[in-house]
Amino acid sequence: MTDASSTPATAADDLVAEIGRLEDDARARVAAATTVGEVRAVETDTIGKRSALNALRKRLGSLDADGRRTVGKVLHGATEAVAAAVAERRAVLEAAERTEQLLAERLDLTEVLPGRPAGHLHLVTQAIQDLEDVFVGMGFTVAEGPEVETDWHNFGALNFPPDHPARDEYDTLYVNYRERGSTLLRTHTSPVQVRVMTGTPPPYYAVMPGRVFRSDTADATHMPVFHQIEGLVVDRDITFADLAGTIDAFTKAYFGGDFTSRLRASYFPFTEPSAEFDIQRPDGTWLELGGCGMVHPNVLTNCGLDPDEWQGFAFGFGIDRLAAARHGVDDLRDLFTNDIRFLTQF
């Protein structure tokens, strides 16, 4: 202790001065850092374990208690201040870097290459599903049957005697299978009625959508293949009033509440009384939709039901023209051409 300059007060002042210098230097370096990495390095360098500032702690021991307290506070303050500067600088630089990164990731979302777009259900399938849903909502089940049918299912059971002129209306396509004239492409979905009635016990509340066939030359309004949906309700006390009510309820459910329906007398071998049903659009115009009637007692008998015990109605109509008209398709052939530019419009 011979050095005059080493009085306790002087030593403390020196340290404080050095702390100040180091702090200033550290702040300058923090401010000069241009990347988060540089800030991290400056932080280690200036206030890290091996930093000059930290090294000054060892020299606090040479001071008296008063000096230790004073200088220790300064040293702590300086370290804190540098740490704060570091944090502040890091935040600024991180934000800048994030911004830069996001800018670098910029995508023009209008220049994306097309992926695989969704496929489309066929117009007719959509219509069939919609119709099924409406009838399911009314408590019906959906029944199906084969497209190649026996003459008995397509005609005989449905009260078309052999050689009956009513058969002429159906332009039947027969297939070469078993006896000549025994097997045909079903001309309507009505044979499914027969299958339902012969296959399960009554009552029946079912609709039968499906593909049907006629010997018809394809043109804008006819196809040799088209689709129908048919309904069958047979129970103990189903009346003609139930038929009219069901047709009307369906009309409103499928077409809209502002559509109405009417029945006109008609003829089908498998129903009696028979009717055509028309629907009226809100603009007052009428559209002939399909045929219906009370299931003929002979049909019930042919299917093994006692017509004095079970009675009911059937109705049916074509789907393709309805679906086409709904979408403004004016040529039915388009439905079966399978041009992808057509299929993906619906």
Place this chain on the structure above:
Amino acid sequence: MKVLLSWLRDFAPIEGDPVALGEQLSDLGMAVEQLDLLGEGLDGVVVARVLATRPHPDADKIQLVDVDAGDGEALQIACGAFNMTPGDLVPLATVGTTMPDGMQIGRRKMRGEWSNGMLCSARELGLGADHAGIHILPEGLPVGVPFAEAMGIESDVLYDLEINPNRPDAMSVAGVARDLAARLGVPFSLPDPVVDEVAADRIGAVGVEVDAPDLCGRFTARVLRGARVGASDPAIARRLTLLGMRPINSLVDVSNYVMLELGQPNHPYDLAKVRGGGLRVRRARPGETMVTLDGIERTFIGDDLLICDGDDRPVGIAGIMGGAETEIDDSTTDVLLEMAWFLPIGIAKTSRRLRLRSEASARFEKGTDPEIIDLAHRRFAELVAPSGARLEAGAVDVRGELPERRPVRVRTGRLNRLLGTQLAAGDIASLLAPIGFQTSVVGDDTEVTVPSWRYDSSTEIDVVEEVARHHGYTAIGRRVPRSPHTGRLTERQRERRRLRSLLVGRGLSEAMPLPFLAPGDLERTGLPGDGIEIANPLVADESVLRTSLLPGLVKALATNAARRNTGVGLWEIGHVFRRPAADGAAGPLPDEREMLGVVLGGRDASEAVQEWWAVAEVLALRGVTIRNEALPGLHPTRSARLVGPAGEALGTVGEVDPLVLESHGIGERVGWVEVDLDVVADLPHDPHVYRPISIYPSSDIDLAFEVGDQVPASDVERALRAAAGERLASLRLFDVYRGPGIAEGRRSLAYRLRLDAADHTLTDDEVAEVRRRCIDAVEGELAATLRG
């Protein structure tokens, strides 16, 4: 069936708005297909006579017609129709006329030639739908007078009605009037012609034999003497013309008139030409021939019924068409008039077999009224009287088997239970009486006698329909039945919808090819040509039923390719039709199956397999495998069978055969999947029982094996799955490598197995144990070695 309002009014005082009357007709089951208000917009249309026709110098589709419009001068008209000959009377719209559709007729040049008006079709005059040519008018009309006046068109209404098979009564003007009068509540009566008969003379010599009483229920003949054949009464000619029949001569026209009015077809023979003095009704001899009025020689079979003369030579096909030899002509004076009742089904069969329909057969095959015949004879005589013909007293009337008309018991309770009405027996009687159904009350029920003009009606339900019709369908209330079932789709139907959603979600659109193929289509698609044929195809292109969805879908892609749409992915769920494998066990129907077919334009077999696995997942199939195999129609080294857990043939996957693609003009690879949905329906479906998800970290092991090309990767996978056992959470082939380091004819298959356990983190030892088992299994069971 066309009817004129004025003609209906001959039988009943029918009044009202023509459109409203039309709605009543439709409501009664005689749907109005067309309604024409006659006589409107016809001012300026006159009767003109064609003087000459000649070609237009500069146009093929127009000719020049000189007509006399009443002043004796030739007036040139340019006309697009060619159905008139000099001498014909035609309607001419003169310059300045406004047509019923609003068109203005002016003097104008057509291709350089003046047209001083327009000759009109029936449609242009508002007289029906006929637009095939110029409406040729009946002879005898005065030239130059207004058309409406000449034709007696005074604001008449022409209805074209669609008559159903169960309405034989509505095949006559009188019958339509009866039905409409009943609806309107106005009286109806048939004419009661008063005819001064002359003493029987020639009728006595007319012999009639009916050899087929089962087919001919009644056959009558009367004689009219002293006819002078000429032009018809214009009133008769006009009505025939408006109803679509061309006037011919006074006798033939009356014949047609009586048929239209009363529904009784009839045949006037020139008595002088009937050999042997009589007629014989008999079945044809097989192979027998006759030339009908239309000049065509017809060949018969034993079920056809012929009218023959006394020498047993055919003079007509019963109820369908007469022969040329006994036709009425201008020299006819004495007429043998036949009116008969023929069994409808017999007429229908012959008419269909000969493809020969006539106004007569259309009526006979629905069932005519056997009791109208006497009246019809008198009506005929009344109408031909002005031409001098006199009806002889006496008639030949041979009765065969007529339909029995037993009273029908109609249960009031049943009727109301069917219709949802509360009609009393008295209501039923008053609804039926105006249409000729006689009723008497028997207890709670009604006994109904069906009129002779309703051949169709013979049972309780037939009468119920008549009651409903005349009560009015709209008068019956509306009620919505309550289904005792819960409406829902079946599992199969819901599965089909899930499948559709999946396919659409995968970017594939639903196609709908026709299920018909042309002969050779199957072979062109590489498939056996064993499709079931259509017996009576309309066109050869649609004469075979498909046995696979492949031809239709490939055609659909070809259509798209030809229109420069490539990379198209399509699918179809539809039926195919196959001959049953063993003929002995064949049921009444072919083997019809519901199939899913997918074509992937521009995508290869690997991608098809990916689509298949997506399908398998949504169908919840378990234990299905892919078995490489060359299959018809498919790329021989890029096709495989889809096989169910018990070996079921589930379908096929791969690529369409390049040769097939080439022949269809498709220039890209086409991936293919076909699934038999009927087989799928019978397979066990994954019940989707929850397998707990481990909360412990999983471990992955990667194993690469060098395997010969002939060993299917699925074998390696199966061995790995079996060896890894319950620890296996997932298995994935992540790399396939062929090339340096791997022997020719072999490849490296690298799998990543993720392992876990439900209750703990797997230890290194456990993982190592699974790894060892997997390696042992693959190397032990297959010609495979682990890569270092």
